[in-house]
Amino acid sequence: MTAEEWMARAREAVREKPTAALRWLAQAGIGVGRDLVDEASDPHGQILGTTADAARAELIAVLAEAQTPQEFAVSVETLYAQGDNDVKRGVLRGLNLLTERGALPDETVTAGVALVHDALRANDPRLVASGMGAFAGAHLDQDTWRQGVIKLVFMDVPFSAVARLDERRDAELGRMARDLVRERSSAGRVITTDLGTLAEPIAKG
Amino acid sequence: MRIFDPHVHMSARTTDDYEAMYAAGVRAVVEPAFWLGQPRTGVTSFVDYFDLITGWERFRASQFGIRHHATIGLNPKEANDPRCREVMAELPRFLVRESVVAIGETGYDSMTAAEQDVFEEHMSLALEYELPVLVHTPHRDKLSGTQRTLDVVAASGVAPELVVVDHLNELTVDIVADSGCWMGFSIYPDTKMDEQRMVAILQRIGTDRILINSAADWGRSDVLKTLKTGELMLESGFTEADVDRVLWQNPIDFYSQSGRVDVTPLPGFEAFIAPPLFEGNSVQRGAPATTPDAVRA
Numbered sequence: 260m261t262a263e264e265w266m267a268r269a270r271e272a273v274r275e276k277p278t279a280a281l282r283w284l285a286q287a288g289i290g291v292g293r294d295l296v297d298e299a300s301d302p303h304g305q306i307l308g309t310t311a312d313a314a315r316a317e318l319i320a321v322l323a324e325a326q327t328p329q330e331f332a333v334s335v336e337t338l339y340a341q342g343d344n345d346v347k348r349g350v351l352r353g354l355n356l357l358t359e360r361g362a363l364p365d366e367t368v369t370a371g372v373a374l375v376h377d378a379l380r381a382n383d384p385r386l387v388a389s390g391m392g393a394f395a396g397a398h399l400d401q402d403t404w405r406q407g408v409i410k411l412v413f414m415d416v417p418f419s420a421v422a423r424l425d426e427r428r429d430a431e432l433g434r435m436a437r438d439l440v441r442e443r444s445s446a447g448r449v450i451t452t453d454l455g456t457l458a459e460p461i462a463k464g
Numbered sequence: 465m466r467i468f469d470p471h472v473h474m475s476a477r478t479t480d481d482y483e484a485m486y487a488a489g490v491r492a493v494v495e496p497a498f499w500l501g502q503p504r505t506g507v508t509s510f511v512d513y514f515d516l517i518t519g520w521e522r523f524r525a526s527q528f529g530i531r532h533h534a535t536i537g538l539n540p541k542e543a544n545d546p547r548c549r550e551v552m553a554e555l556p557r558f559l560v561r562e563s564v565v566a567i568g569e570t571g572y573d574s575m576t577a578a579e580q581d582v583f584e585e586h587m588s589l590a591l592e593y594e595l596p597v598l599v600h601t602p603h604r605d606k607l608s609g610t611q612r613t614l615d616v617v618a619a620s621g622v623a624p625e626l627v628v629v630d631h632l633n634e635l636t637v638d639i640v641a642d643s644g645c646w647m648g649f650s651i652y653p654d655t656k657m658d659e660q661r662m663v664a665i666l667q668r669i670g671t672d673r674i675l676i677n678s679a680a681d682w683g684r685s686d687v688l689k690t691l692k693t694g695e696l697m698l699e700s701g702f703t704e705a706d707v708d709r710v711l712w713q714n715p716i717d718f719y720s721q722s723g724r725v726d727v728t729p730l731p732g733f734e735a736f737i738a739p740p741l742f743e744g745n746s747v748q749r750g751a752p753a754t755t756p757d758a759v760r761a
Contacts, residue, residue, distance in 0.1 A: 285562065304731075382520065
């Protein structure tokens, strides 16, 4: 079966029986492969991810179409709770995709914010990166969002993972970044370009 | 030498072990679910552990250039506790994960009725989810336990080539060889098998359907026993191709029956280790895609 055929089957299966979505999301890597979308610019799949990531996100979007907002909120919570980190990441990327496509129902936002909070507590850089995408850019509270940005510095994830960074960065995030620069400088550690830029005063535009 | 350790409990080990394993040529492992030393008292403890060996541990291994897979099951020791048996209902959601390449460890510990029931349930799940099975044989009463294990496998409907019967020795290997199941050997510093005894068995029965593992965990064990066995094989007259067959290709052949094994190099790691030559022929068509690794043994 080709990747396209697998995806067509998965879309249909999720539409027909939304409660069976876990098995399709879990096995997307086998179905469509796990090739990096852009190995040159994203060698660890933290930003653009893999073909499987894209397939899972698309299946989440299919699920959103197939269910009421209340049902969909339960679905994303369940898939995230029952899935491994690949599936969790797929759920978050699906929420990012839906955010890019238009406004989300309140039920989806409430469920999604709780999932992003969970993702930002994790130690898997790809999960944290997915949790800082378009959905968080639009819906995550400022305190948690700042912590997420700084956590990415610790995980060596580039800021291209952060949606709406220029729009949302504020004086407090600048202060946190400068403190971190001081701490790392005194320890003789490397200051990444991302961190250095974040520590600079925000240009008044 | 390229090595796939088909049975190692990495969550009980350190990052130093991962570094030493990578340096020794280990590029892939399977971590079977087992007991923690401290008995569990409820389902949530299992669920978190299954998430650990299919999540965090897989990621941790990847940071050291090693592909990590898991097997999922309720181990026989804990199958006797009714509080633990409730986890059987939770297994399906783990069995669909891409990181899960088999069901296990299952089998007998004290050969109780409860262990028998749980073992049979695992075999049914293997049929339903089309997965191989890793079967542990009891440390006490091993020969009789192994025979009973094979009886359960034969009655289950699961094809013998989908089953590995592990922790074998000189006394139990022949009945497993005759059954058509794969034969697993755990090489330990001072219990189960050692390298010398393992090589003697290989000299007697050959390299087909043999899996050699360190079964390293929180007890006295050595994650490099696979390498040491491979080295002794070479010293004892086996070819590099024989060693590669046992330590690399056999684990891939067995676990690939799940459709989920991934031994491609991890991004950022020089994972290429040249396969051995057979009379000067690498059996590859054309030049290898990557440059040889300094790790090459």
